[in-house]
Amino acid sequence: MQKEIYMREALIEAEKAREKGEVPIGAVVVLNGEIIGRAHNLRETTKNAITHAEILAIQDACKNQDAWRLEGAELYVTLEPCPMCSGAILLSRIAKVYYGAADPKAGTAGTLMNLLQDSRFNHQCEIEPGILADECGAILTSFFRDLRAKKKQQKEP
Amino acid sequence: MQKEIYMREALIEAEKAREKGEVPIGAVVVLNGEIIGRAHNLRETTKNAITHAEILAIQDACKNQDAWRLEGAELYVTLEPCPMCSGAILLSRIAKVYYGAADPKAGTAGTLMNLLQDSRFNHQCEIEPGILADECGAILTSFFRDLRAKKKQQKEP
Numbered sequence: 001m002q003k004e005i006y007m008r009e010a011l012i013e014a015e016k017a018r019e020k021g022e023v024p025i026g027a028v029v030v031l032n033g034e035i036i037g038r039a040h041n042l043r044e045t046t047k048n049a050i051t052h053a054e055i056l057a058i059q060d061a062c063k064n065q066d067a068w069r070l071e072g073a074e075l076y077v078t079l080e081p082c083p084m085c086s087g088a089i090l091l092s093r094i095a096k097v098y099y100g101a102a103d104p105k106a107g108t109a110g111t112l113m114n115l116l117q118d119s120r121f122n123h124q125c126e127i128e129p130g131i132l133a134d135e136c137g138a139i140l141t142s143f144f145r146d147l148r149a150k151k152k153q154q155k156e157p
Numbered sequence: 158m159q160k161e162i163y164m165r166e167a168l169i170e171a172e173k174a175r176e177k178g179e180v181p182i183g184a185v186v187v188l189n190g191e192i193i194g195r196a197h198n199l200r201e202t203t204k205n206a207i208t209h210a211e212i213l214a215i216q217d218a219c220k221n222q223d224a225w226r227l228e229g230a231e232l233y234v235t236l237e238p239c240p241m242c243s244g245a246i247l248l249s250r251i252a253k254v255y256y257g258a259a260d261p262k263a264g265t266a267g268t269l270m271n272l273l274q275d276s277r278f279n280h281q282c283e284i285e286p287g288i289l290a291d292e293c294g295a296i297l298t299s300f301f302r303d304l305r306a307k308k309k310q311q312k313e314p
Contacts, residue, residue, distance in 0.1 A: 048216055049225040049248040059205055068206040083265075083272050084244025091206040091241055105279065108240075112277050115240050120269050122262065 003098055006030055006076040007131045010100070013040040013053060014078045014139050020045055024139045027053040027077040029061035029070065029094070036073065037061025053077060054085035058092050069093045078136040080107035080129065086115040089125060096126040100136025160255055163187055163233040164288040167257070170197040170210060171235045171296050177202055181296045184210040184234040186218035186227065186251070193230070194218025210234060211242035215249050226250045235293040237264035237286065243272040246282060253283040257293025 006028055013026025017040035029037035039056030043049055054077050062068055074096045075089060080103040089097060097109060097116060108115040109127050117124045163185055170183025174197035186194035196213030200206055211234050219225055231253045232246060237260040246254060254266060254273060265272040266284050274281045 043225055047223055047225050048219045049250075050212060050216060050219075050245050052248075055207060059207060062205045062207075066204055068200055068204050082244055082248070083278070084241050084248055087239055087241025087244055088207050091209075091239070093206075112275075118269075121240070 002033075003076070003128070003131050006035070006074075007078070007098065007100060007136070009035060009038065010053075010076045010078050011132065011135060011139065013038055013057075014136070017041045017053070018139065018143055024143050025053045025077070025079045027057040027075060029057050029073050029075050031061070031065075031070070031073045036064045036070075050084070052082065052085050054081055055088055058088055058094075062092065071095065074098065076131070078132075079103050079140065080109050080111055081116075082106040083108045083115060089116060090121055090123045093123055094125055096128065098128045098131045100131055100133050101140065102129060102133075159190075160233070160285070160288050163192070163231075164235070164255065164257060164293070166192060166195065167210075167233045167235050168289065168292060168296065170195055170214075171293070174198045174210070175296065175300055181300050182210045182234070182236045184214040184232060186214050186230050186232050188218070188222075188227070188230045193221045193227075207241070209239065209242050211238055212245055215245055215251075219249065228252065231255065233288070235289075236260050236297065237266050237268055238273075239263040240265045240272060246273060247278055247280045250280055251282055253285065255285045255288045257288055257290050258297065259286060259290075 009028045010026040014024040018024035025041040037057040037060035041053045042051040070092045076098045078100040080099045086108045166185045167183040171181040175181035182198040194214045194217035198210045199208040227249045233255045235257040237256045243265045
């Protein structure tokens with residue numbers, strides 16, 4: 001299915017993050033069937049909490065389109081967006097968000113709240129959750145398991 | 158008063174935005190009494206909807222501190238933060254937000270909702286609204302009045 005193909009591209013981005021020791025989250029922006037932006041989380045590398053996968057993918061797409069409006073575009077992201085990324089999605093006028101795993105700690109595309117479909121803001125977008133949810137969740141689970149094992153090893157004499 | 162001094166610096170940033178034809182919003186980040194980040198809205202200049210004053214000021218502060226955590230820092234912004242900027246404030250662990258004018262259209266630091274003090278997120282921050290509110294609101298009002306007059310003039314033969 002087409003949407004799984006794009007989510008696999010987001011997973012490729014997540015894998016790039018994992019290789020850099022970053023929390024493995026990836027995103028792609030698609031317009032008319034073409035990937036116009038792609039990125040992965042780079043918080044530790046950039047030492048900047050704003051560099052989430054979605055923000056960087058949106059910025060990449062804006063650069064490619066030479067415009068801040070991404071009307072009609074779709075965002076594929078491996079983890080449900082946080083408040084910052086949900087806000088960025090609304091501001092850039094993205095039409096639809098597909099996400100993989102839900103985020104019970106900070107997800108604001110339906111889990112803790114639904115910022116993407118709050119009629120008080122000047123834009124709303126469609127949401128489709130659960131695309132390759134198991135794979136998107138597994139890469140995060142294994143990353144944190146490895147991190148804990150590494151920390152435990154460092155503590156042992 | 159100290160907080161008015163910092164809000165005047167945010168207003169200086171807003172004025173820089175106005176001179177560039179950008180919606181005049183400015184922000185500064187303060188740590189231990191020192192301004193460590195400052196910026197103004199640059200959406201049209203950068204053709205990037207993410208370049209709100211707060212985001213750019215936080216990024217400037219992170220660069221100056223060489224860290225993504227801005228613990229203990231205070232953000233002064235002329236307009237109440239939107240969802241994206243509220244999320245960025247939480248992610249960068251800012252301790253307190255002072256804002257000027259309230260934003261009935263997108264304000265999420267108390268007006269439409271209060272993302273900054275939602276106990277479900279892993280960080281909350283203090284909020285003090287209304288610092289130089291009249292001046293912070295007036296620069297926006299006059300900007301939009303001038304913009305409407307300009308558009309009307311362009312339509313006339």
